[in-house]
Amino acid sequence: MDVMPKWAEVILVPLISLILAAILSALVILAIGEDPVAAVNLMVTGALGSTYGWGYTLYYATNFMFTGLAVSVAFHAGLFNIGGEGQAMLGGLGVALVLLFIPWPHWTVALLAATAGAAVFGALWAAIPAYLQAKRGSHIVITTIMFNFIAAAVLNYMLVNQLRPAGSMDPATARFAETVHLPNLHELLAPFGIAFSKAAPANVSLLIALIACVLVWLLIWRTPLGLEIRSYGKSQRAARYAGIGAVRITMIAMLISGALAGMMAINNVMGEAERLVLNAVEGAGFIGIAVALMGRSHPFGVFLAAILFGFLYQGGAELALWTTIPRELIVVIQALVILFTGALDNMVRMPLERIFLAVRRGGAA
């Protein structure tokens, strides 16, 4: 029997963890001599007070939806994929190769091809750690971390030695063609008479991210494969007894995970920068861990958590601009969210369970 009702499990526990993380973050802001209330006000107006702010919030949220889904799918299979960062870097390489060397007639076909390119590159980068975990038993956490470092070296080599246009000092590719420019929210919403900021980078990939959320939900909860993935994640021995192959599930889950992380590149590389730069991912792969934990690995939870982190990211940028609080505050908040929703989960859960038990006993008596 579950001690807690479902709503407490799904809403109350993450909410209390979030509040704890927020209180500690406020203390950190106080400790460096800034006013937490003013900081929150600044973050809210900066991230949600204008369509420009919203455009950035949703742009970041798009990144985090992809990486959050990536971590979630791996979590369902009982695997911890910390390699989202590297997989997203390689996804960017895939997008750049697809867009630089093929003349696309229209952005729609280009977007499809770029999505495929990003997914394939991301999946391939996840495939090696997945294979080593499945076949050789090397710990996927450490191999995926190593692959983040190796990805950075690969990207550095490709940009500095191969893809950099002649005469350019900047380690970045040439700009993509004008025809593959993705419509941003301003261009998408204008026909409906909705005015949206022209300068904000949120673009059509947001819709792809939403579709990905729905598809992942379908995959995990409405297909036989999803059932196999979840069974394997819950109990490897039981799954093996039920005839579910460990190697197969590990490979499939990690390939999907890597593909999702790689697909982030259609947003940041194709949608925003419109060329591949060295630090394109900017830690979004790691934020995916916090997003997945916060969203309890459910696509809808990931969607909400991604928006929350999009807000924090854009708000944090505003803070760095107007106050002495550096951008690293967001890394601290991210760490606290991971700590409270992930590792210290029981600290929140145990007292709550006790309360619910007491209430139930009181009700029965």
Added chain:
Amino acid sequence: MNFLALFDLSVLDSTVRLATPLLLACLAGLFSERGGIFDIGLEGKMLAAAFFSAALAAMTGNVWIGLLAGIGASLMLSAVHGLASITFRGNQLISGVAINFLAAGMTVLIAQDWFRQGGRTPSLIGGGRFEPITLPFAETLSTVPFFGPIYAELISGHSILVYVALLCVPGTWYILFRTRFGLRLRAVGENPAAVDTAGVSVIGLRFAAVGICGILCGIAGAYLATGLQAGFVKDMTAGRGFIALAALIFAKWRPWHALWATLLFGYLQAIALRPDIIEGALGFKVQVQLLDALPYILTVVILAGFVGKAIPPRAGGEPYVKER
């Protein structure tokens, strides 16, 4: 081609220096994992220690106060890890990830608040650093052929923490394999239920393991910022905590093997700094990016088990639940 040039004395000298933080972190992980607590937060603990040791050394001008501050900071994070993974039986990997991010964010945040130099500490001078120590007779013996230069350059002339790290190797071996505490620590990583039945506190032993891990990570971080370099810069650990973990697996959780494994990784880092020597020795140019990635690639190869199978402590990563 001249392969011997790859083992130039200056390269070996920096091998020893670069291997030191890896060795300390590796032994730190050894204590923790032998006690059944996985720790991928070595990186974060080293980073926090690096910052606080450099910060306190810069403010007081005394590197020993810096060292204590570094150890203290690292122990704080160890306490968080212990609380999450021992007391509240949380996921040890997730706790480690959180600690890494916490350290990465907090160090820059506090550095910016204290020093306003873009997330770094001021450069350390004089008593703020661990200076190299010249061992006795290094000068006089340096004229002796072959052994003289090795003694004078390779063995002598490092900061005290290098020798501390080297002494930690037999120390760790002795504690783990020749004391009652070590026996119990190893037992708690293999079969905590048996230790519990014998009436020894599993929780106490595991906190001790995590605490020793914190102290060693603290020394490692302090060495990075006050011995190897002169001050703290953002993200200066650069994956060393993870390389130390790989070395630990390579060493199969044994102290002497940890020394050889970290020396190998230290050598890779040292040779990556000298592309000129590599080109001279091999006769062709090796891409710098390949050299940078080499330690990580080697780690993956090692993890893939191509150099023998590594079996971790059996109860590693699992929280101990008494009533089962």
